Amino acid sequence: MAGRIRAATFPVLKDFDTFDFTATPTLPKQKVLELARGEWLEQHFNCCLLGASGTGKTHVASALGLALCRLGKRVRFVTAAKLVTQLEAAQQQQRLDRLLFQLDRADLLIVDELGYLSFSRAGAELLFQVFADRYERRSLLITSNLPFGEWASLFPGERMTGALLDRLTHRCHIFEMNGESYRFRESMKARKDKDPKKGK
Ligand code: ADP
Ligand code: MG
Numbered sequence: 001m002a003g004r005i006r007a008a009t010f011p012v013l014k015d016f017d018t019f020d021f022t023a024t025p026t027l028p029k030q031k032v033l034e035l036a037r038g039e040w041l042e043q044h045f046n047c048c049l050l051g052a053s054g055t056g057k058t059h060v061a062s063a064l065g066l067a068l069c070r071l072g073k074r075v076r077f078v079t080a081a082k083l084v085t086q087l088e089a090a091q092q093q094q095r096l097d098r099l100l101f102q103l104d105r106a107d108l109l110i111v112d113e114l115g116y117l118s119f120s121r122a123g124a125e126l127l128f129q130v131f132a133d134r135y136e137r138r139s140l141l142i143t144s145n146l147p148f149g150e151w152a153s154l155f156p157g158e159r160m161t162g163a164l165l166d167r168l169t170h171r172c173h174i175f176e177m178n179g180e181s182y183r184f185r186e187s188m189k190a191r192k193d194k195d196p197k198k199g200k
Contacts, residue, residue: 055181
């Protein structure tokens, strides 16, 4: 199990025990904990966590991934930017097939932070290929700061965006994590604690 967790390459090992669901009222706790039991992977469902920066998307994605590793699933966590860089490098070095095969082995591919960067046409096409290959075969978990309506700004061409969203969201658990940034709130609280006169 430790090997599986290492192989998943989580950015941080965050679990649900440190996640405060009351701080993200739009996120249904029971439903998320149900996803931690992993049945959706067998049904080849996807999951999207959408919301502004600091609303806990990476935390929840990691906690879900960790829970699924513990159930024996093969998970791989990568940011969208890193995945595209890896795909482009593999293509240049004639080892794209090998990378695609490795990605395909994961029961769940978590692609974090889609939306902070747009991609070149070649990069977008490679990412599209990964997403399309998994369609109805293997699960994807995507986090994005952009609502679906703005994804066209990431991928060159409306057709590609439409086709991608179509496959991604066909059988998909979608959560909107909107609320105040937890990071921001914590830093405000820390400042208030230091100086009780401020911010009251
Ligand atoms: P995002 O990926 O949406 O930008 P993160 O998951 O990185 O946000 O969250 C930012 C920081 O705030 C992290 O340290 C995370 O653990 C913490 N955090 C966010 N939401 C919560 C929450 N509801 N309960 C506990 N910690 C949270
Ligand atoms: Mg994040």
